[in-house]
Structures are given as C-alpha cells and as structure tokens.
Amino acid sequence: MSAPYQEAIPKDDSTQPRASDFEATVGNPSDSEKSSLNSASKIQEVSKVRWILVCAGLFLGALLYGLDTTIAASVQGPILLSLGEIDKLAWVGIGFPMGAVAVILLIGRFYSLFEIKYLMIGAVITFEAGSALCGAAPSMNAMIVGRVIAGMGGAGMYLGALTYISIFTPLATRPIYNALIGLCWGTGCILGPLIGGGFAVSSATWRWAFYINLPLAAALSPIYIFLFPKHCSTPTIPTVTKLATIDWIGVTLNASVFTLFQVVLTFSGSTWKWTEAGPIALWASFAVCLTLYVIQQTFSIFTTPEKRIFPVHFLKSRTMILLYVGTAAAATGLAVGVYYIPLFFQFTRGDSAIKAAIRLLPFIVLNVFFVMFSGAILPMVAKGLYAPFYLATGIFTLIGGVLMYRVHVSTGVTSIYGFEILVAIGSGLTMQVAYSVAVAKAAKEDAQNAIGFINTAQIGTIAISLSIAASVFQNRGFINLRDALAGYNFTEDELRGALSGVQSAILKGGNAVVTQKAIEAIAKTIDSIWILVIAAGAVAFVCGVTMKWEKVDMEMVAGG
CATH class of the missing domain: 1.20.1250.20 (MFS general substrate transporter like domains)
Incomplete structure (x- = not known):
C-alpha cells in the first residue's frame, strides 16, 4: 500500500530518532x-x-x-x-x-x-x-x-x-x-x-x-x-x-491565552458583573494576548518556523x-x-x-x-x-x-x-x-x-x-x-447556594412548592x-x- 498523501506537511525520510x-x-x-x-x-x-x-x-x-x-x-x-x-x-x-x-x-x-x-x-x-x-x-x-x-x-x-x-x-x-x-x-x-x-x-x-x-x-x-x-x-x-x-515567548502567550479566557469566562456574571471593570479588563487582556500570540506564531517573531x-x-x-x-x-x-x-x-x-x-x-x-x-x-x-x-x-x-x-x-x-x-x-x-x-x-x-x-x-x-x-x-x-422564585425574597447567595447542591434554604427548607420550582429551574439550566x-x-x-x-x-x- 502506498504512503499517504502529505497535505502541505512534507516528510523527511532521512530523519530518524536515535536508537536507545x-x-x-x-x-x-x-x-x-x-x-x-x-x-x-x-x-x-x-x-x-x-x-x-x-x-x-x-x-x-x-x-x-x-x-x-x-x-x-x-x-x-x-x-x-x-x-x-x-x-x-x-x-x-x-x-x-x-x-x-x-x-x-x-x-x-x-x-x-x-x-x-x-x-x-x-x-x-x-x-x-x-x-x-x-x-x-x-x-x-x-x-x-x-x-x-x-x-x-x-x-x-x-x-x-x-x-x-x-x-x-x-x-x-x-x-x-x-x-x-x-x-x-x-x-x-x-x-x-x-x-x-x-x-x-x-x-x-x-x-x-x-x-x-x-x-x-x-x-x-x-x-x-x-x-x-x-x-x-x-x-x-x-x-x-x-x-x-x-519559543519561550510563544509558551508564555499560549498559557496566558488559555488561562485568561477560562478565568474571565468562569467568573464573569457569577463573581463579577459583566459590566464591572474587572471582567472588562480581563477580556481586553485576553484579546491582546490572543492577537499577540497569533502574530508572534504566524511571523515567528523571536523564534523560527521550526522552533515556534x-x-x-x-x-x-x-x-x-x-x-x-x-x-x-x-x-x-x-x-x-x-x-x-x-x-x-x-x-x-x-x-x-x-x-x-x-x-x-x-x-x-x-x-x-x-x-x-x-x-x-x-x-x-x-x-x-x-x-x-x-x-x-x-x-x-x-x-x-x-x-x-x-x-x-x-x-x-x-x-x-x-x-x-x-x-x-x-x-x-x-x-x-x-x-x-x-x-x-x-x-x-x-x-x-x-x-x-x-x-x-x-x-x-x-x-x-x-x-x-x-x-x-x-x-x-x-x-x-430568580424568575421561578420571584416573590419568595430569596437572596442572591441563597439562589447561588441552591446551584451548588448544598444544604440550601431553597432545596432543604421544607417548602415543597419552592423545592419543585427550584429543581425545575435547575433542570432547565x-x-x-x-x-x-x-x-x-x-x-x-x-x-x-x-x-x-x-x-x-x-x-x-x-x-x-
């Protein structure tokens, strides 16, 4: 059977790992x-x-x-x-x-x-x-x-x-x-x-x-x-x-891109409000790092195409x-x-x-x-x-x-x-x-x-x-x-506590109607x-x- 077609990925048959x-x-x-x-x-x-x-x-x-x-x-x-x-x-x-x-x-x-x-x-x-x-x-x-x-x-x-x-x-x-x-x-x-x-x-x-x-x-x-x-x-x-x-610059930018994206995505809306300065700054930092990473890798800045x-x-x-x-x-x-x-x-x-x-x-x-x-x-x-x-x-x-x-x-x-x-x-x-x-x-x-x-x-x-x-x-x-339990006056901490599955006042408070509404809302989520x-x-x-x-x-x- 013939070797597979290499699509813009050239092979060098002379390159062999060293025998151990x-x-x-x-x-x-x-x-x-x-x-x-x-x-x-x-x-x-x-x-x-x-x-x-x-x-x-x-x-x-x-x-x-x-x-x-x-x-x-x-x-x-x-x-x-x-x-x-x-x-x-x-x-x-x-x-x-x-x-x-x-x-x-x-x-x-x-x-x-x-x-x-x-x-x-x-x-x-x-x-x-x-x-x-x-x-x-x-x-x-x-x-x-x-x-x-x-x-x-x-x-x-x-x-x-x-x-x-x-x-x-x-x-x-x-x-x-x-x-x-x-x-x-x-x-x-x-x-x-x-x-x-x-x-x-x-x-x-x-x-x-x-x-x-x-x-x-x-x-x-x-x-x-x-x-x-x-x-x-x-x-x-x-x-x-x-x-x-x-390529240490590429290594740093790669880690920064993944880390910043996950940090801002995880915390935005739950820990920070989307409109706060913190998440906005992090989103901007992520965009800058991603742009720099793409440019640095594309043009092999401070590295070479073989080493990037x-x-x-x-x-x-x-x-x-x-x-x-x-x-x-x-x-x-x-x-x-x-x-x-x-x-x-x-x-x-x-x-x-x-x-x-x-x-x-x-x-x-x-x-x-x-x-x-x-x-x-x-x-x-x-x-x-x-x-x-x-x-x-x-x-x-x-x-x-x-x-x-x-x-x-x-x-x-x-x-x-x-x-x-x-x-x-x-x-x-x-x-x-x-x-x-x-x-x-x-x-x-x-x-x-x-x-x-x-x-x-x-x-x-x-x-x-x-x-x-x-x-x-x-x-x-x-x-x-919040929408399902409107009128019950639960605090934000109590609502988020229900999402954790812990012993919250919402899920373990003894009110069957509240519990059922909460479960349905979470299941919908x-x-x-x-x-x-x-x-x-x-x-x-x-x-x-x-x-x-x-x-x-x-x-x-x-x-x-």
Missing part, C-alpha cells in the same frame, strides 16, 4: 519499514516481561490522569461544605484541564528534546505533589493551585505515554496501543466519580479522593525508576542549547485542521456528559454522590468501549479510512445531544440512559483516532508536534467546554431560579448546557463530510 539501549533490546520501530515489521516479535521474544511492566506504568499514568479528570464531578458539594467560597467552586473541575492545556505544547517540545524517562518521572512527581496539595488543602485557593499543578503533571504523564508508544511500538499495532491508552484513561474516568463519591460519603472524607493517587503511583515507582527505557532524540546537544531553542511552540504549518493542511476540530467535538461530548449527567440526577432524583456516579456508568462504559472499538478496526477493518468515524461521531452526538436537551424532570431514567449512550458512542468513536491519523499524516520529525496538536484539541477543549458550561450553569441558573453537545455533533458531522475519504497506511506511520 532499550530499542537495541526490543527492536527499533523507528528504523526502516522492514525493521518495523519484525519489531513486535522482538518485543515479545526478547523483553516480554519488561515491556509488559513498562506498559503497566504507562497505562497507570493514563488511568490516574482520567481519574483526576472526572473525580471532581462528585466531590464538589463536600468540598464546598469544607472550604466554602462558592464563587470558586467551578475551579475544582476546571483547574485540572486548564493546568494541562497551558503547558501541553511546552511538554511536547520537551519530549522531543530531552530524555523522555526523566521527563516522565518528573511528570509523575508533579502530579503527585498536586494531588497531595488538593488532599491537604486548607482553603479553596490551595485546592485550585493543587488542581492546576496536578493537571500540569497529568498532562506530562499522558503525553509521555503517547510518546513512548510512538517510539517503541510496532507501526501496524500502534493504533491498538493508542486505544489502550484511551481505554485506561476512560477507565479512570469511570472510577473518578465512583471513587470520589465513595470517599465523599465515607469517614475518610473527600480528601482521600486526591490522596488515593499517592499509593497507586508509589506502588509502581520501581517500574518508572528502574525499568522505563531511555530515549533522547538529541543526546549530543547541551541542555542550555536545547532550552535556548524553545505552535505547529502553524499544520494549519495549511485541511486534514490536520479537521482532525483537531473533530477531536474537540468528541471531547466536548465527553466533558459535558461526565460532569452534568450526575448533576442532573442529584438535583432531580435526590441522588447521593455515589448513586449519581453509578448512573453515569452507562455513559462511560460505552464511551470506553467505542474508544477501543475504533482503535481496533481503524487499522484492520477500516484499513486506515478515518473519515467515517467522524461522520458517525457527528450523527450519534447530534442526536444524543438533542434528546438530552429535551429531557425534563419527569423523563424516565431508562430514556435518559438511552440518550446519554448515544452521546457516549459518538464521543468514544473519535476520542483517540486522531492521534494515529495525525502522526501518519505528519512528517517523521513532526510526530511529537502532531501528538501535542491533537492533545491540545482534546484536553484544551475539555477545559474550555467545562468553563463555558460552568458559566452557563452559574449565570443562566441564577436567572432561571442543565438542559441548556446540552446545546454545547448539539453544536459539537453538528461540527463533527461537517468534519466527517469534508474530510478526505482516504486510507492512511498504518504501516507507514511517521515519527515512530
């Missing part, structure tokens, strides 16, 4: 195509036990990353009761993906320059430090800082796992490994609300929802330290020289753009489902955190199944034909989003399960596909850029969609509650959040229609 000591043992999948065909047998015959243990470490990192992505969904109420400051509550969920997306491109550049084993260990340590701070947090500010730090470390673990897979696995089976990473991440997403809800109602308290990461990582620390293979693509270049090649932090040349490729947008659409469906399905059941059915998390299982299990399903059939049955996956994502997500938007307080539980499963199938089908396709479409030396590019779409969109959803929930929810998913489904459908219906030869994957 581990590759010499298990086979170097980044050598010629002939070498890639027998690398799997070398791994199995020579270093099977070691490779299994290495994969265990990689998969655990992905699992912990998924765990912390969703664990906040079921512990926000207990955290609020302990730490207070309802205006900052949304950051318990948003802080983690925001920390990840702020540094993901920088981490990707690090993995292409420095020893990946040490970077992976450093990421694990950072993640554990953030988790420990969250567990011990004496205030909401400390909790937010811990979540951001954990997100930065988690991004390094996740990207490190994808990097190891791109370097050390056989080319033909790489989509399977990527799907396994997605499976472990999805399993973490399943366990997150369950573990968080379980600890929230136990004597251990919500703090162990974060502390649990420490013993899990400690158990496999010998694997990280003694068995993880070493690999550095630029072993002869001094560290100072490597650091000097990084964002792979601008990917924007010349229709396929890469559509892969990015399609992945973002899938991530939106996942983020909204994971956070707002349990919330709906907590408000409308009075579920505990653990029961609401259990009700999320159909969504997560089906999502994870279809992540694996698409990873398995992409190289084997579909023979690399990727466009139909995005078309299917659009159809399932759009239909599921519309049905969830029409859900009301009296909708049957069975019907809701059916609707959420449609969204789960849609988001699962293309949650991981782009990692394999983007690397296949990129030049060998651009493999790490391709991984970071898609990871920004996936994790960045989770952060942005949660910020938008939180803003809608706080602002639209307050308006809906959650319905409006599903508009995000409807839009994501429509976008994914357009991506599937406009993508090239081409087959990407998985035997010719670049960058490995």
